[in-house]
Amino acid sequence: MTPPQRQRRSPAPEPPPQPAQEGEGKVRNPERMYVVAGPDGERAELDLVTLIVARAADPPPSASPEQAALLRLCAAPLSVAELSAYLHLPFSAMGVLLTEMLTAELVQARAPIVRKARSDRSLLEAVMNGLQRL
């Protein structure tokens, strides 16, 4: 039996269009989400694997129940994806909640490692060593 035949595609010349224009499905919140992160107040893109950690052990009395729940969860660092899972909140809703909390300095964000044109070989080697131990 001969398998069906695929045809390879080339990299898109421009960055891929946003999903709303692409007709892939209307997303409620198609813009990229930015959160304030870092001591200089620079904006960073919120990623599924941005790590969030509470700045103080106990939620301040001013914290909303939603904020208090999040603070309890990230007493130790936790990814946005995990927070979204435990809080049963869509990823897009996490952006709003976390922007408030980063601005109020209730939590700290640790930026993810993303793929770059020039990959960091030492990072890949560390991952390989880690997987070897699995």
Add this chain to the structure above:
Amino acid sequence: MDFNGSDTIPGPRAEDQLPHTAQAAAKIVIVGGFGVGKTTMVGSVSEITPLTTEETMTQAGIGVDDNFGSASKTATTVAMDFGRISITEQLVLYLFGTPGQQRFWFLWNGLFEGALGAVVLVDTRRLEVSFDVMGRLEERGVPFVVAINTFPDAPRYDIEELRTALDLTPDIPIMECDARRRASSRDVLMTLMRFLHSLAMQGAHT
């Protein structure tokens, strides 16, 4: 949800907490058609019980080929499962098993753009369902490896025959795996990392 009962929201078990030294995380995506073993692969290598993140999509976005009631007016919830592997005290790796329907992938902002790479799971009984997946990764410049999940009743092809059928360049790794076995899933991830490493080496020379 009612956050007034937030004391009762279950969080990670004590043994599932990351150390305070965890500085940054990276992600890998596992893609493939319906029922090809994405969730199984995430579960077999994850150190935590896989979790689910959800995203909602409005009616307008539901295509004509959907399985959902076409009269339904409610937003559709799409779930994506994921797992985690602690690499060092500072570094964490997350694995995302994308939903079977590809048009849902874009609900999660930057899922592919930031990913280190992807694993394309292929079922030889339905080889063509993975064609579009691979094309999209190629268009976006996301490096990937191909893992053939060996189902008992699936047709067996020679690896080189599959490479030709999938129109893969000679450098792209293609291998058989059993997503149910941790060692096998781990080997697939190792192969992806070695591939990414070789790409980085090439980059260093040009």
